[in-house]
Amino acid sequence: MKKLLLALGATMTLTSAMAWPTKPVTIVVPFPPGGSTDLIARALQPKLQEKFGGTFVVDNKPGATGTIGATQVVRSAPDGHTLFVSSLGPFVIAPHLFKVTYDAVKDFDYISVAVQAPNVLVVPAASPHKSLADVLAFQKANPNKMTFASSGNGSSDHLTAELFWQQTNTSGVHVPYKGGGPVMTDLLGNQVDSSFMNINTAMPQITAGKLRALTITSAQRSPLLPDVPTLQELGVQQANVQSWQAVAGPKGMPADLKNQLQAAIKDALNDPAIKSRLLELGFEVVANTPEQFTAFQAAEFARWKALIENRKIKVD
16 A cells, blocks of 8 residues: 555646646746846747747846845745746845845745856956056055945955955955946946956956956856966965856745756756857856755855954944
């Protein structure tokens, strides 16, 4: 009887998974259209629809640094008809800076980190700083003089700068903007000295010779910038920082459905045309498993919590 019940249970689970989706699947993106997160969601949407059938719809829900969309997802039924494609912010940074209405560790089912991309320390082409050694020497001789622009308080580029100062025992001036556009404008206009900019944002201006890349935050050099050393190569430890985009859902999703979604995400991102385009933009395909993503999220959550508390980072 026990074996029969187990067999029936397995059959019911399989049948349930095969029947999905039974209605349109909403892919919530907690940022406006046109950004990196939206790009990843819209690359996945037709591939998931082709794989599973039914209708998959990208729904942009921007606001409150991504936490409005995150809240909508955790309040949804965990039946696979609501998915969340987001950058790391709502998962591992915002909960330490804002009062959020969800528990980032307990309220999501983590399906897969889709892609990751490093940050690059860039300076204007006219900058006197030709290398990271120049930057460190200047900061040590002139504490709190060199400006580091970011897309906002608590953003990935801001936290990377804070980690850099912590690891090198130096100090600079953080200049927060409202988004990456104004950062680029003032960098190109020589109004600010530097920024730890995401590689896919910085590459066009680096290629055009308007920005100079001094170092990169990945563990290995980027194929897009093979001559640019990593921070770790230059002796800055614990400086492997990646801006990542991932897929999650509300807590309680069936394990077999999560595994099927992860496999489909991996296949989609490794499609030659999609992978080639992602590499051009500086993204590395990760497509890890739900178990790997869950462990990674917990480690990232603890890492950024410690930095934010140590550096006493606040938001307006």
